[in-house]
Amino acid sequence: MKPENTKPDLSKSSRFNRKAMKIMNITAITVFVLAILYKLFLSK
Secondary structure: OOOHHHOHHHHHHHHHHHHHHHHHHHHHHHHHHHHHHHHHHHHO
16 A cells, blocks of 8 residues: 555545544444344334
């Protein structure tokens, strides 16, 4: 991996990627929890 300090573009894009990853993780966790709750309600 190249160091982020070489270009300002890289640091900005990496910051965006980090935010995108965070959003993706939150979305995935939310969907996962909703799926579990859905199965629990269906099993009743």
